[in-house]
Amino acid sequence: MDNDEEVSRKVNRGRAAGPENRRALLRAAREVFAEYGLSAPFSAVAKRAGVGQGSLYRHFPDRTALAAALFEENVAAIEAHTAPDDRTLEDLFDVIVDQAVVSTALIDLMVRNRHDAHVVALGDRFRQVVDRLLARELQAGHVGAHVDTADIMLAVGMLAGELARTDEADRAAVATRARKQFRRAFAS
Amino acid sequence: MDNDEEVSRKVNRGRAAGPENRRALLRAAREVFAEYGLSAPFSAVAKRAGVGQGSLYRHFPDRTALAAALFEENVAAIEAHTAPDDRTLEDLFDVIVDQAVVSTALIDLMVRNRHDAHVVALGDRFRQVVDRLLARELQAGHVGAHVDTADIMLAVGMLAGELARTDEADRAAVATRARKQFRRAFAS
Amino acid sequence: MDNDEEVSRKVNRGRAAGPENRRALLRAAREVFAEYGLSAPFSAVAKRAGVGQGSLYRHFPDRTALAAALFEENVAAIEAHTAPDDRTLEDLFDVIVDQAVVSTALIDLMVRNRHDAHVVALGDRFRQVVDRLLARELQAGHVGAHVDTADIMLAVGMLAGELARTDEADRAAVATRARKQFRRAFAS
Amino acid sequence: MDNDEEVSRKVNRGRAAGPENRRALLRAAREVFAEYGLSAPFSAVAKRAGVGQGSLYRHFPDRTALAAALFEENVAAIEAHTAPDDRTLEDLFDVIVDQAVVSTALIDLMVRNRHDAHVVALGDRFRQVVDRLLARELQAGHVGAHVDTADIMLAVGMLAGELARTDEADRAAVATRARKQFRRAFAS
DNA sequence: AATGAATGAGGCTTCATTCAT
DNA sequence: CATGAATGAAGCCTCATTCAT
Numbered sequence: 001m002d003n004d005e006e007v008s009r010k011v012n013r014g015r016a017a018g019p020e021n022r023r024a025l026l027r028a029a030r031e032v033f034a035e036y037g038l039s040a041p042f043s044a045v046a047k048r049a050g051v052g053q054g055s056l057y058r059h060f061p062d063r064t065a066l067a068a069a070l071f072e073e074n075v076a077a078i079e080a081h082t083a084p085d086d087r088t089l090e091d092l093f094d095v096i097v098d099q100a101v102v103s104t105a106l107i108d109l110m111v112r113n114r115h116d117a118h119v120v121a122l123g124d125r126f127r128q129v130v131d132r133l134l135a136r137e138l139q140a141g142h143v144g145a146h147v148d149t150a151d152i153m154l155a156v157g158m159l160a161g162e163l164a165r166t167d168e169a170d171r172a173a174v175a176t177r178a179r180k181q182f183r184r185a186f187a188s
Numbered sequence: 189m190d191n192d193e194e195v196s197r198k199v200n201r202g203r204a205a206g207p208e209n210r211r212a213l214l215r216a217a218r219e220v221f222a223e224y225g226l227s228a229p230f231s232a233v234a235k236r237a238g239v240g241q242g243s244l245y246r247h248f249p250d251r252t253a254l255a256a257a258l259f260e261e262n263v264a265a266i267e268a269h270t271a272p273d274d275r276t277l278e279d280l281f282d283v284i285v286d287q288a289v290v291s292t293a294l295i296d297l298m299v300r301n302r303h304d305a306h307v308v309a310l311g312d313r314f315r316q317v318v319d320r321l322l323a324r325e326l327q328a329g330h331v332g333a334h335v336d337t338a339d340i341m342l343a344v345g346m347l348a349g350e351l352a353r354t355d356e357a358d359r360a361a362v363a364t365r366a367r368k369q370f371r372r373a374f375a376s
Numbered sequence: 377m378d379n380d381e382e383v384s385r386k387v388n389r390g391r392a393a394g395p396e397n398r399r400a401l402l403r404a405a406r407e408v409f410a411e412y413g414l415s416a417p418f419s420a421v422a423k424r425a426g427v428g429q430g431s432l433y434r435h436f437p438d439r440t441a442l443a444a445a446l447f448e449e450n451v452a453a454i455e456a457h458t459a460p461d462d463r464t465l466e467d468l469f470d471v472i473v474d475q476a477v478v479s480t481a482l483i484d485l486m487v488r489n490r491h492d493a494h495v496v497a498l499g500d501r502f503r504q505v506v507d508r509l510l511a512r513e514l515q516a517g518h519v520g521a522h523v524d525t526a527d528i529m530l531a532v533g534m535l536a537g538e539l540a541r542t543d544e545a546d547r548a549a550v551a552t553r554a555r556k557q558f559r560r561a562f563a564s
Numbered sequence: 565m566d567n568d569e570e571v572s573r574k575v576n577r578g579r580a581a582g583p584e585n586r587r588a589l590l591r592a593a594r595e596v597f598a599e600y601g602l603s604a605p606f607s608a609v610a611k612r613a614g615v616g617q618g619s620l621y622r623h624f625p626d627r628t629a630l631a632a633a634l635f636e637e638n639v640a641a642i643e644a645h646t647a648p649d650d651r652t653l654e655d656l657f658d659v660i661v662d663q664a665v666v667s668t669a670l671i672d673l674m675v676r677n678r679h680d681a682h683v684v685a686l687g688d689r690f691r692q693v694v695d696r697l698l699a700r701e702l703q704a705g706h707v708g709a710h711v712d713t714a715d716i717m718l719a720v721g722m723l724a725g726e727l728a729r730t731d732e733a734d735r736a737a738v739a740t741r742a743r744k745q746f747r748r749a750f751a752s
Numbered sequence: 753a754a755t756g757a758a759t760g761a762g763g764c765t766t767c768a769t770t771c772a773t
Numbered sequence: 774c775a776t777g778a779a780t781g782a783a784g785c786c787t788c789a790t791t792c793a794t
Contacts, residue, residue: 021758039227041784052759057786108296111353154365158346165299165349177342185373209775229767240776245769397754415603417788428755433790484672487729530741534722537729541675553718561749585779605763616780621765759791770780 022059024049026073029066030106038063038109067109068118074099074106075122082129088142089133089152093182096156097175100163107164127153144188155182210247212237214261217254218294226251226297255297256306262287262294263310263317270317276330277321277340277374278367284344285363288351295352315341332376343370398435400425402449405442406482414439414485443485444494450475450482451498451505458505464518465509465528465562466555472532473551476539483540503529520564531558586623588613590637593630594670602627602673631673632682638663638670639686639693646693652706653697653716657746660720661739664727671728691717708752719746 028049032040042063046056060066081087081095100107113119130152137143159178166174216237220228230251234244248254269275269283288295301307318340325331347366354362404425408416418439422432436442457463457471476483489495506528513519535554542550592613596604606627610620624630645651645659664671677683694716701707723742730738 042786043784053786054760054788055758058757108353114353114355150365151369154350154362155369158350158366161349161353162342162346165296165302167302174342177338178346181339181343181370181373185369230769231767234777241769242771242777243775246774250768418790419788422756429790430756430792431754434753438789484729490729490731526741527745530726530738531745534726534742537725538718538722541672541678541725543678550718553714554722557715557719557746557749561745606765607763617765618767618781619779622778755792755794757791757793759789761787761789763787764785766782766784768780768782770778771776772778773776 021049021051021055024051025056025059025066026069030070033070033106033109038106038112063109064113064116064119067106067113068116068122070106071110071119071122075125078126078129082133087133089137089186090179090183092129092133092152092156093159093179096160097163097171097179100160100171107160130156141188143186147186151186155185209237209239209243212239213244213247213254214257218258221258221294221297226294226300251297252301252304252307255294255301256304256310258294259298259307259310263313266314266317270321275321277325280318280321280340280344281347281367281370284348285351285359285367288348288359295348318344329376331374335374339374343373397425397427397431400427401432401435401442402445406446409446409482409485414482414488439485440489440492440495443482443489444492444498446482447486447495447498451501454502454505458509463509465513468505468509468528468532469535469555469558472536473539473547473555476536476547483536506532517564519562523562527562531561585613585615585619588615589620589623589630590633594634597634597670597673602670602676627673628677628680628683631670631677632680632686634670635674635683635686639689642690642693646697651697653701653750654743654747656693656697656716656720657723657743660724661727661735661743664724664735671724694720705752707750711750715750719749 025045029045032045032048036044042056043053046053060069077099078095082092110119127149130149134149134152138145162174162178163171213233217233220233220236224232230244231241234241248257265287266283270280298307315337318337322337322340326333350362350366351359401421405421408421408424412420418432419429422429436445453475454471458468486495503525506525510523510525510528514521538550538554539547589609593609596609596612600608606620607617610617624633641663642659646656674683691713694713698713698716702709726738726742727735
């Protein structure tokens with residue numbers, strides 16, 4: 001984890017460096033957590049971002065803050081992807097799979113902080129997405145009346161968790177199999 | 189040396205302490221991991237067992253060895269519980285829920301070492317249990333022909349993982365909901 | 377950036393900010409040192425003053441410079457307070473007690489830099505105050521002939537030091553008791 | 565502070581090393597604190613003692629614990645020195661001066677923790693010494709009836725504090741001068 | 753001249769692991 | 774064999790200080 005692919009950046013002091021570094025740190029955190037798990041040294045994130053440790057601490061005072069920022073990006077992506085009127089629960093599973101395959105350890109990080117205010121807020125945003133999609137699907141008769149929001153939340157959680165602990169090579173297969181199960185479980 | 193509930197044992201030098209210490213260590217490990225998660229200090233296990241650190245290392249040279257020993261106990265319990273001829277997949281889920289509710293962090297520990305020879309072997313023992321139960325259920329027409337062993341393995345894994353990261357207070361509800369989903373997914 | 381009582385100042389670029397910032401910094405330093413001790417982060421002083429760290433460094437290149445400036449204010453106050461012709465050693469003790477009760481950590485800061493040129497110079501100014509008062513008191517026969525300037529300096533130093541490490545609630549009592557001792561020691 | 569006079573000790577593991585290391589650490593702490601002040605790196609103490617950092621932490625979980633242990637030694641020395649029936653307050657001042665000249669920073673360390681239970685207990689032991697001596701001196705008419713225990717405690721505290729912040733070269737003179745003042749203040 | 757972001761050295765602390773007794 | 778002290782690497786985090794804007 002030493003001579004990493006750490007971006008060679010010119011030392012960038014002063015006002016304008018702020019947002020730029022923040023982006024670099026989020027990107028680096030995503031990579032490092034995916035690669036080494038959530039207990040990866042905080043310093044590894046800083047190094048990967050090509051940024052001093054101090055800066056990392058300025059932007060994200062603790063692991064939770066960093067995780068929440070990453071989760072926020074994920075939720076935003078989910079919202080964006082499911083915004084159009086014709087999106088279904090299957091589309092939701094698509095993003096989840098995409099994200100889980102990429103972010104792995106993020107889920108654990110969030111679970112560890114499931115009572116953090118920011119995390120709770122993000123969870124609510126996610127729930128609203130599920131609510132909206134589910135209402136439409138029920139309306140259209142695509143899913144059975146026995147299904148509620150909590151069912152979908154649980155399914156998504158279990159899927160993401162499972163993907164997070166599956167070897168990269170097997171993830172596609174696992175995703176397919178799990179989705180088939182849920183499709184059947186939720187069918188009308 | 190703290191106010192731990194560390195077993196008060198007479199200093200136990202000399203012979204025959206072996207198996208006794210081993211049992212104490214496994215018991216302690218299960219408790220400590222459940223309480224503090226898998227990153228609990230190795231020394232905490234020894235202390236809880238009322239045993240020197242050196243002895244812990246003698247019995248279990250590393251975390252994986254300890255985890256495997258715990259997992260072995262779990263698999264044995266699963267085998268015992270599902271041995272009778274009238275046991276169904278529902279009974280399998282019962283043990284899983286019982287164990288997951290208790291062992292939490294063990295799952296992660298196993299996942300981290302999923303390529304360890306011992307762990308693989310234990311996984312195979314588990315798969316045989318599933319195989320046997322599933323064959324019987326298929327025979328009896330209790331589950332659909334579309335279901336295979338991997339489906340059950342996946343379902344069990346997702347369930348256990350989800351329980352492991354659910355607050356104790358919510359576990360029963362989560363277990364119930366998840367089992368309903370899987371029942372529906374696997375129905376003939 | 378916290379819930380500090382940091383002065384809300386209009387961004388003050390350009391001229392004439394110099395003296396204003398300097399005053400704000402001295403005031404802030406006195407407060408911060410009193411509150412958190414002399415190991416308070418340098419940055420805390422800047423923040424409390426509502427001023428950038430760079431400005432703090434411009435005005436006071438290091439801790440000693442800042443301390444000397446504060447001490448200078450103290451000495452000036454002592455000079456002012458003891459200037460009138462009818463002031464006695466008791467009046468000197470008054471200021472010392474007042475200052476010690478307020479500035480606490482400042483004393484240590486000065487002690488650490490007791491060989492700094494500025495500090496030495498300030499010590500001399502203080503000695504002159506003592507000299508003048510003592511001469512008058514000797515003349516008037518208020519103190520014994522056995523007393524010299526060094527005695528007063530020592531007494532003042534011990535008193536200030538003691539007050540600096542006394543809980544606020546006990547300072548008044550300690551001051552009274554100590555002054556009684558010195559009065560007796562110096563009596564003619 | 566690198567290639568210190570750190571004792572070259574053979575690595576000494578196992579049971580018996582405990583007390584030996586403890587002594588080495590106390591000795592080292594006294595030296596290091598005297599030399600570099602109380603903010604000396606904890607690691608410097610360990611190095612000077614020729615001991616790993618971990619061991620330092622095992623013996624003294626924090627600075628206060630270490631300071632209390634040192635203070636305990638001091639109080640014991642005071643008790644021993646003042647035990648004989650013919651000892652006077654002057655003898656008490658002797659030990660104080662001896663100790664202050666040697667331990668310097670210890671005083672501050674204790675002051676910082678003046679509310680710690682151990683420190684309070686040690687303070688009580690000290691007070692008892694003073695009580696005993698003072699009673700005898702009052703009886704003998706060596707000190708005035710206006711003097712009480714708190715007076716002596718205060719005097720000792722001021723003296724020790726002053727010595728702690730006096731350059732080594734000047735300590736003898738300061739001690740002499742201060743003792744003269746107190747002798748006069750307490751005279752019958 | 754003022755600002756505050758960035759830096760990185762260095763102190764603190766925890767633990768996995770070793771090994772004398 | 775068991776014990777638990779000792780070790781030291783490694784992560785955490787906090788500033789003092791610099792400097793682009």
